[in-house]
Amino acid sequence: MQVSTTIFASRIQRFRLPRVCVAVVGEDATNIIDRAESLVRDNPFMEFRLDYLTNPAAGLPKLKHFLDLHPEATVIATCRRAVNGGKFKGSASAQLDILTKAAATGFQLVDIELQSAEILKAAELTELKDRVGVILSFHDFKATKKLEETFAEMKRYPADFYKIVSTATSLYDNVQMMKFLQAHSAQHEMVGLCMGEQGIISRVLGVRAGSVFTFGAATRGEETAPGQVTAGELRDTYRIEMVDAATQVYGVAGDPVAHSMSPIMMNAAFRRETVNAVFLALHAKSMKDLMACVPDIPIRGLSITMPYKQDIVAALTNSDALTKQVGACNTVVRGQDGKLYGFNTDVAGVVVPLEQRMTLQGAKILVVGAGGVARAAAFGLKNKGAEVFIVNRTPEKGQALAKATKAKYLKRADVAKMSFDVIINATPLGMGANRQSPLEDKELNTKFLFDLVYVPAETKLVKMARARNIQVIPGLEMFVQQGARQFEIWSGKPAPIAEMSFVVTKALERLGVAPVEEELPAPKARPRDEEKPAPKPLAKPAVKSSSKKAARPAPTKPRKPAKKTAKKPVKR
Numbered sequence: 013m014q015v016s017t018t019i020f021a022s023r024i025q026r027f028r029l030p031r032v033c034v035a036v037v038g039e040d041a042t043n044i045i046d047r048a049e050s051l052v053r054d055n056p057f058m059e060f061r062l063d064y065l066t067n068p069a070a071g072l073p074k075l076k077h078f079l080d081l082h083p084e085a086t087v088i089a090t091c092r093r094a095v096n097g098g099k100f101k102g103s104a105s106a107q108l109d110i111l112t113k114a115a116a117t118g119f120q121l122v123d124i125e126l127q128s129a130e131i132l133k134a135a136e137l138t139e140l141k142d143r144v145g146v147i148l149s150f151h152d153f154k155a156t157k158k159l160e161e162t163f164a165e166m167k168r169y170p171a172d173f174y175k176i177v178s179t180a181t182s183l184y185d186n187v188q189m190m191k192f193l194q195a196h197s198a199q200h201e202m203v204g205l206c207m208g209e210q211g212i213i214s215r216v217l218g219v220r221a222g223s224v225f226t227f228g229a230a231t232r233g234e235e236t237a238p239g240q241v242t243a244g245e246l247r248d249t250y251r252i253e254m255v256d257a258a259t260q261v262y263g264v265a266g267d268p269v270a271h272s273m274s275p276i277m278m279n280a281a282f283r284r285e286t287v288n289a290v291f292l293a294l295h296a297k298s299m300k301d302l303m304a305c306v307p308d309i310p311i312r313g314l315s316i317t318m319p320y321k322q323d324i325v326a327a328l329t330n331s332d333a334l335t336k337q338v339g340a341c342n343t344v345v346r347g348q349d350g351k352l353y354g355f356n357t358d359v360a361g362v363v364v365p366l367e368q369r370m371t372l373q374g375a376k377i378l379v380v381g382a383g384g385v386a387r388a389a390a391f392g393l394k395n396k397g398a399e400v401f402i403v404n405r406t407p408e409k410g411q412a413l414a415k416a417t418k419a420k421y422l423k424r425a426d427v428a429k430m431s432f433d434v435i436i437n438a439t440p441l442g443m444g445a446n447r448q449s450p451l452e453d454k455e456l457n458t459k460f461l462f463d464l465v466y467v468p469a470e471t472k473l474v475k476m477a478r479a480r481n482i483q484v485i486p487g488l489e490m491f492v493q494q495g496a497r498q499f500e501i502w503s504g505k506p507a508p509i510a511e512m513s514f515v516v517t518k519a520l521e522r523l524g525v526a527p528v529e530e531e532l533p534a535p536k537a538r539p540r541d542e543e544k545p546a547p548k549p550l551a552k553p554a555v556k557s558s559s560k561k562a563a564r565p566a567p568t569k570p571r572k573p574a575k576k577t578a579k580k581p582v583k584r
């Protein structure tokens with residue numbers, strides 16, 4: 013019997029469908045097949061966007077060849093009309109004709125928009141559904157609203173899957189989408205997600221709210237919708253096939269956060285330590301939006317970044333002594349009681365890499381800058397007994413920080429007259445495309461330079477320091493150490509520091525800004541006992557090659573005294 017076959021097919025599909033469907037586009041059928049051939053091994057569930065073809069019907073015979081060759085693949089035929097956000101310029105009838113032919117070609121599923129269903133006759137749709145699995149879809153490219161009303165309209169038409177894709181304009185839109193999925197997924201086969209950068213929560217967590225599957229791009233640059241992440245990232249970084257009701261949700265919250273390395277680093281740590289947790293980039297345009305999401309998702313922990321490190325403090329029920337002292341929090345734990353508890357791990361991020369190289373008690377350290385990170389550095393280093401000096405572009409802010417931390421404020425003109433054990437750059441100078449240095453060559457009278465900027469690793473300041481034979485501590489070490497403390501607070505397990513460092517190094521390498529492989533930390537020196545005049549610039553700069561790839565990543569330095577063996581490459 014025709015109808016029961018379709019129901020049977022749809023039931024089977026639900027259980028055998030992978031959670032990620034990869035959208036494949038191409039200028040012609042050969043193009044699509046070439047892409048599909050290279051993808052099918054890792055991605056047996058694909059969507060062919062027929063609307064990207066100049067003549068979709070003409071391409072079907074070629075696509076049939078692929079479908080015949082790959083019975084293991086489940087492929088959706090989509091020929092979205094231009095009026096509904098696709099590229100097909102034909103009428104709803106012409107669309108139906110192509111989808112019907114696609115069914116005869118061997119596609120297991122076809123996607124048709126609600127707007128087309130409204131134009132077609134009921135019998136035409138029923139006939140299509142009798143031939144092939146039908147995904148009835150609705151896309152809102154502007155907002156997430158009226159989900160229930162839209163679904164009520166969709167339910168009037170027979171379909172095997174109901175797919176609603178909206179656009180997140182706030183983090184809370186994801187919550188709306190997931191509540192909607194939860195409300196209907198027991199009765200219907202639902203697919204739902206939010207597009208846009210802020211929609212990442214629904215792209216990853218939608219499957220546990222009841223979405224049968226979600227969509228991923230084949231590669232970066234091949235996205236078919238705003239905010240789409242690659243199928244590889246969904247599987248490898250976010251481990252979407254394992255996300256379930258017990259998966260704990262963490263995230264980095266800030267504005268902006270699109271380029272944050274935290275998701276790559278923290279998800280790698282969770283995977284390595286087999287913690288059932290996922291870590292997302294939460295682009296919070298306001299604290300209010302962020303706070304609304306925390307209990308509803310629910311979020312178990314947050315990494316807080318700019319501009320919310322101070323603002324979050326008011327939302328905390330309690331915090332550690334460092335948060336109180338510094339007045340800023342970068343780590344939040346949501347307790348079983350639903351209350352938020354704050355920690356500051358930025359301090360550890362600055363202090364630990366230095367402690368691995370020297371005794372901080374009595375060390376002379378110049379902090380350049382008086383912003384949030386400089387504040388964490390100054391308090392942390394004073395707590396360890398270092399002699400801290402502060403210089404800042406705006407003297408009043410520098411003086412205020414010096415007063416608060418009992419450090420000494422230095423006039424810029426006096427910097428060149430002094431020598432230090434460590435100079436810390438806590439300004440953004442050198443970051444990204446910025447080629448500036450916060451200090452001049454003659455002011456670099458120090459044994460160690462700790463440039464907290466880590467993208468790129470080779471800032472102008474770092475290059476100047478290397479040329480003077482000054483030991484450079486890469487800013488990546490702060491990033492990894494603050495993240496390692498966060499991981500430990502959240503999971504109660506020791507952080508897999510080498511793995512965390514490795515994945516970020518690889519990610520930076522892909523961006524073309526890989527950190528330079530560093531020397532091991534020197535055994536605990538006592539730099540204050542060895543104060544020497546500043547080294548003269550070398551005739552031949554002792555610059556290390558920056559072309560070394562992360563094939564042999566420098567593992568994160570151990571917390572205990574460094575040993576040569578720690579230099580082994582990470583086994584993956």
Ligand code: NAP
Nearest residue numbers: 381382383384385405406409438439440464465487490491
């Ligand atoms: P912030 O609060 O905005 O403070 C920036 C500081 O830099 C201020 O003291 C500011 O001086 C100074 N500054 C800004 N532009 C300057 C310029 N053109 N010339 C001289 N001084 C300038 O920023 P933050 O949160 O402390 O972060 C500072 C940097 O640390 C970031 O840009 C980032 O690169 C780095 N960072 C690294 C990590 C890591 O894990 N490695 C983590 C966080 C931050 P005024 O007081 O005069 O404005």
